[in-house]
Amino acid sequence: MKFLIDDLPVIFPYPKIYPEQYAYMCDIKRTLDIGGNCILEMPSGTGKTISLLSLTVSYQMFYPEHRKIIYCSRTMSEIEKALIELTKLMDFRTKELGFKENFRGLGLTSRKNLCLHPISQERKGIVVDEKCRRMTNGQLSLQVAKGEADKDQLCSFHEKMNDLDPHEYIPVGVYSFEELIKYCKGVGICPYFTVRRMMSFCNIIIYSYHYLLDPKIAQRVSKELSKESIVIFDEAHNIDNVCIESLSLDLTNDTLKKASRGVNSLAKKVDEIKRVDSQKLQDEYEKLVEGLRATESSRNEELIMANPILPDDILTESIPGNIRRGEHFVMFLKRFIEYLKTRMKVLHVVSETPASFLQHLKLLTFIERKPLRFCAERLALLVKTLELNEIEEFIALKDIATFATLVSTYETGFQLILEPYETENASGPNPILHFTCLDASIAIRPIFDRFSSVIITSGTISPLDMYPKMLKFDTVIQESYTMTLSRRSFLPMIVTKGSDQVSISSRFEIRNDPSVVRNYGTLLIEFSKITPDGLVVFFPSYLYMESIISMWQNMGILDEVWKYKLILVETPDSQETSLGLETYRKACSNGRGAVLLSVARGKVSEGIDFDHHFGRTVLMIGIPFQYTESRILKARLEYLRDHHQIKENEFLSFDAMRHAAQCLGRVLRGKDDYGIMVLADRRFSRKRNQLPKWIAQNLLDADTNLSTDMAIANAKKFLRTLAQPSNPKDQEGVSVWNADQLKDHQKLLTKNAEAEMELDDLNDDELELAFEK
């Protein structure tokens, strides 16, 4: 249907609309008009994505500025979903308008996911990147032209693109990843480069957060985006973790060993070149002396290494003298790596700030802060002239350079933690040096500075005010929508005790208590008996899941569950988990029924939906708190307390509840979908108000302190009621609007607004009267 919001005609691809979708779209439009940021919590399963897309596309096409849309989501599966919805939307628009708009929409992901060449079979994505770069940068084709290299070494998919104009790579339209790959395979061009080069012509580009937040990629990919663009962060409840991840890294002895080897090979190469073609190195040196930054070739994508720090923090000075010469720089790196090796030999835990690290470094090795800041850049330059054969060594060297640049650039908000032993009971030391970012606002600062409108939205992003505090930004609108339902379509319940009245909890002290484990097991058995099709179970961590599974196996609980459903488990191996998910879905679809045991912070809960029959019940075993003994977490909590005035408990609780809510929201898609949400932990009854509004509202007071058998009785009744077909007449006007009802609502709103204005005017007149008097 088509309707107007103020003066903007919006084309919505369904004949009916949910009231909350309309409210959502109005608020987004207001944000875009005002130009500012907003946080919106829209219940799961109410068509958030399609509302977002239809409003922003209409906005873009209607107003003359044609603001580009940058849509960021978390995982590739969610991006694929968004692309498919966008395709549907554009098809509908074509039908409605009667002509095909000149609209391009593409999604971007890593080379490994898009590459058609056999190098994409490499296990590590970064190796694929490197191999690709070596095939596609100008050097190899120069060599082929000179006759030094074989033509087959080049990538045919990339070379074919030289014959085409960037506009011609792919016809106008929206392509999901599958479609893109299919088309490019047919024509023989590289999908990755197609998207990269066409990004500036696209009306909407969809990729994951990293492409905007992680400095290592963002500079290459997102450099040309105008500040007027509309930035959308969808499923953004975890965005602070993404920000932190993009500026943190770990170093192990393994990395240092490989880096050592790498630097030695580099030294050898420098010597070689000095003997054979010293002119090259000399040219490089001259340029650096003159302060000219090496100009990059017009094709930015072949950059060897991007600077890992934020663009504003890159020094614009010339590279300092002591690392200008190639051989000096290599020595510099060697000294640095040796220093790191000695640090790793320490057998007690060390936690220090970057400043103290640099101080100690200077004391021992005379390495100053300034040259360290240029490490990444200098290495990139050097490796441009000399190519390292061993990719693994080169990657390790890059990591060291990244670390060096990061530790020297940032003074606050970061911490170095050295853990000599992996676990408490480890027999031998396996040291790992964590360089961790504590402040999520650092990585996202450039986004808020650069773009005028940023929309942050998710289904479970409560409490809303935590995010502006954590990420240090202001909002013009903060809103949490509720779900309008004609009949209760989901049943949240808090189960606090087993049938033997023993409280159940995943609290660390009692989690391995046999009676608690048995009660959880009984809960699982009972729900697998009554749940049709799919049942999803979430645990707080892999460790807990493994220990409980093993205890359940001994108690015979899993044997009992096998009687009713197949059992699938999420493992850290992603391929196995994908196969497991396929089996799970097959079992749900053909009536066999299955139980999926997974982890609340794991890969499955991040991007996989369990809507309709794929998830009729979701069981949250315990509260998914983070591991509180983790030193990184402790450092982060301290920082939040000191700098953002967020208490530790407050943050931990918020973090746990958002993950729990995220897991619960996975089971609904649309208002005709139904599901049971069980929160199984005694402590949930006190945290009820930390759940998103749409869940908390539907959680009856009577359901907040149930025992297993009471919960089962509730669930049985609920399922029986929901198995009756719903009368669509009930929904009309209440939870679903058709075009007329929407117009009525709009009229009502304008009337109210006018009445208010009248009231205001009246007051003004009265005031005047009063003054006159």
Added chain:
Amino acid sequence: MSNVSGAASHKKKNGMLTVLEDQEPSILQWSAIDPSVAVPLVKIRLDFITSLRATNPNSNQMMIKVLYKDSSGADEKTALFSFTNRSVMDNIQRTLQQVVARKKASSSTPGATATKDVDAVSSAATPSSQANSTDKEDLSTFLDSDKLLKDHKLQQKLLVDNKTLMITFKEAVMSNGLDPEEFWKTRLHLLRSYAVQQSQKRGPYNVLSTIKPVASSDNKVNVTVTREKIQSIFEQYPIVRKAYDENVPRLNEGEFWSRFFSSRLFRQLRGEPTSSYDRADVVLDKYLYMDPNADEDTAKENIEHINPLIDIQSNEQDNSVKLGNAPDVTMKENNDNRISGIMKNMNRLSRRMLANIKDENQDKTPEVEQLEEQLDLRDLEDDVELEYNELKLQNSKLVQNKANRIDERISSDYAETIKASQQQFHEPFNLTDIYNPSTQRQAIFDVAKEISQIVKQNTKQYSQGWQAANLNFQDSKASTINDVGPESLNISADELEELRLTHMTSIEFLRHFWSHLGSGSKDKQDLLTLKKLHASVSKCISRVEAVIDKFQDPGSKQTVRAIMQPLVTSLNKALTEYQKASSAMLEYQERVHKSRTQTPV
């Protein structure tokens, strides 16, 4: 798994005693350290050992005496081994005890605790393919009525299951000559549903979780396994099949299974933790270390295309330069083989159980559309308008008239009621009147009294009636409440049975008769059948008369006649209809004949 061995001396010479189970044949071997001894090697076949004796744990001496039969089977020989190390002796003693116990158990119990068939094993390879092929067959069978009519086995089975049907069949077809094909033609729906019922199979389930070893009184552990369970075990765990194939010609079946259920392999497949205290089985535990996926089609699965919406690997690979910190110890990949083995086992088992099910309703639509459908918000789409099929009646005028008449009748009823009620209300009614206690109280009291009286009356009657019905129900020996009690009619139960039988048979014949007459076909074959049926119907009448005549007592005769009257009426009607139809037919034929013979001028 190494063989159990230990230092022992035999006949005062030092040597090494070893239990070699994986040799063919399994032996207990003692070899002297010094090869120059008189008897350097002693070999005793394990299956010839009859009993063991060992010295008291408290005594200082540590000796084991092995009694065995010679290969000839005649004498019982003894071999004495003395040990210096208590633990070594215990070890060997335990192993030998196991061997002996196993042998005893397997020799006496192939039937009792474990029922196996060699056929079962050989057919284990093909059950899945069979299941699929029979699925296909059955589906076409259900839809094809000819096949159903010819499937005598199915018909017989149905008759055996359905007693009433059997009785009808006996009477109608076997005693009174109704064509069996006729009988079944009208009962195709029964055959079809029965066939579907029969072909429903139970899906695969996790067999090992249902097998629980039960400790019995005399220190033995019993396990009950049926043939089907063994088949399922082979299907779900090919490693067991492999072990079976490789070992069974050597060991007998009973021994194989008893060893399997006490081995570590079994415990690991079940997912239970195995500790070093468990008895290990040399032969079977070898398979613990073999890759369960060795002969699997995992290679195939790797190439399989994964739905992009659940592709976790791609999610991981989305950012190639992601560094970040390693997860904490609770979220790290745990390389503990045992637990991750349990989890992988469960996934593999579920996958295998579903693999054999052929997806008959496979979505043939292209993947893009499938994905779009998945993401659709269905309740925002337009309501599906109910489509009505308009029926076009042929004799529409007739229907119209009837409809009009009905309307008239109804409206005439209403008209009367309205007239009556109009006459009742003469005075105008003041609608704004409120309750005035002084004038209306009495009237209200009267009405209330009347109503409560009626209610009391009704309840009395109702409770009385209910009790009466209850008594009747308890007293009567009839099988259904609606039955007329035989006592009330002065007829014995047997005679009533006979009447019923005659009634049923006649109805059967009548049904067939009417369906043929009503079909109006002029096919010669059908006409013949019709004639036959007509004959049978006449026979029915005579039968009924015969049954009625059996009753001597005039009183009961009258009652019986009354009971059977409706049947007789319908039979007579059938005959008259037939007469009419046949005369009409004759007329028609004559006319045709006439027109044929008359040549046009």
